[in-house]
Amino acid sequence: MTSQAVLQKLQSRASLADRLLRELRTQLEFVRKSAVEKACLAEEERLSRENQVLRRQVETLKQRLIKAEIENGVKQVPLPGAKPSLAPSVVTSAPPALKVDSKPEPLKVNGMAAATVEKKEVVPKKDSKKEAKTEKKADAKPAGAAAAESGDKVDVSRLNMRIGKIVNVKKHPDADSLYVEEVDVGEPKTRTIVSGLVQHVPLEQMQDRIGVFLSNLKPAKMRGILSEGMIMCGSSPEKVEIIDPPIGAAIGDRVVVDGYSGGPDEQLNPKKEIWEQIQPDLRINDAGVATYKGIPWNVRNLGPFKVATMTNSGIK
Structure with a gap:
């Protein structure tokens, strides 16, 4: 086979490879758009249901x-063209207008006198309980200011971070x-924790992994599965790495920060x-x-808590 034939064959294969790559890119883009549209439709349907419930509540x-x-x-003065909000039987249940016999009936000039009497009768009675509630609300301070004045500190001592071990791990059945x-x-029984780490940590590195787990968050469902905590990780837009405890840390040990005492x-x-x-501040x-605020985490003075490669990043 001549060199010219070989060159033509290579060029033909290169062209075929380029065409296949273009087709693959087109198919991947189609799959990505389909997935996004499906997620958007599900969210739109959920919001629509919520709006219907809210409309019914507002009407009630x-x-x-x-x-x-x-x-x-x-x-009640209905708007022009609007249907009355209540049935006629309800509207007619209003108390009849009081008659004022002590004064002579005023002259009616284009209905003005009638309107004046009507206006006096419509003044509602003052509700002392409602006034008291209004005064209390006016004197009330914002929740954050009240908490600050009462001495409620907000620092890392409020967190219940514990050393834990992942004894079993699998992919979420409804979320890749x-x-x-x-x-x-x-604790007497294990906790179920859902983590978005599939793109960052291989499954085999999750099994039997020792880490730090925030265990006093309010449990919340993540795609249908109740999550009872969170694994602590170094986090940046490009990378996420699990924080490793020092050697010797025992399962159940609480992670603290020197200078911040108190129970979680x-x-x-x-x-x-x-x-x-x-x-x-983490x-x-x-x-x-x-x-936390520049002070290393601590567990029985065993050493620092570290990530594999990351520096100068947040913790989530």
């Missing part, structure tokens, strides 16, 4: 408000990016956003060590 509250106003003598782990943190909350209140306030320093 409107009916109650109108009924309460009628009982207190407030006249999630692992479902059974974790021993020194039994469960962090999501409404107070305690975790959200503490998390920005950092991997330039030596790859887990810290």
Whole structure:
């Protein structure tokens, strides 16, 4: 075979390879768009259901408000072209207008006198209980300010971080990016924890892994499976690495930070956003060590908590 024939054959194969690559890219893009559309449709359907429930609740509250106003003598004026909110039987149940016999009946000029009498009769009675509640609300301070004044500290001592071992791990049946782990943190039974680490840590490296687990978050469902905590990791937009405890740390040991004493909350209140306030101060320093406000984590003075390669990143 001449060199010219060989060259032509190589060029033909290269062209074929380019065509196959283009076809693969097209197919991958189609699959990606299909997955995104499916996820968007599911979310749209969920939001639509929630909106329907909210509309029904709003309508019920409107009916109650109108009924309460009628009982207190407030006249209902329907908008032009709008249907009355309540049935005629309900509207007619309003108390009759009081007659004022002590004064002579005023002259009616284009209905003005009637409107004046009507206006006096419509003034509702003052509710002393409602006034008291209004005054209390006016004097009330924001929740955050009240917590600060009462001395409630928000620092790492509120977190219940424990040494734990992943005794069993598998992929989430309904989410390709999630692992479902059974974790021993020194309690009578294991905890189920769902983690989004499929893209960052191979399955075989998760099995029997020793790590740090935040165990007093409020349990929450992740794609249908209740997660009872979170594995602590160094995190950046490009990379996520599990934080490794020092050698000798025992399952169930609590992770603390020197200078921040106190017991953890039994469960962090999501409404107070305690975790959200503490998390920005949790950092991997330039030596790859887990810290809080620059102070290394500690468990029985056994040594630092480290990640494999990351530096100067957040912790989540």
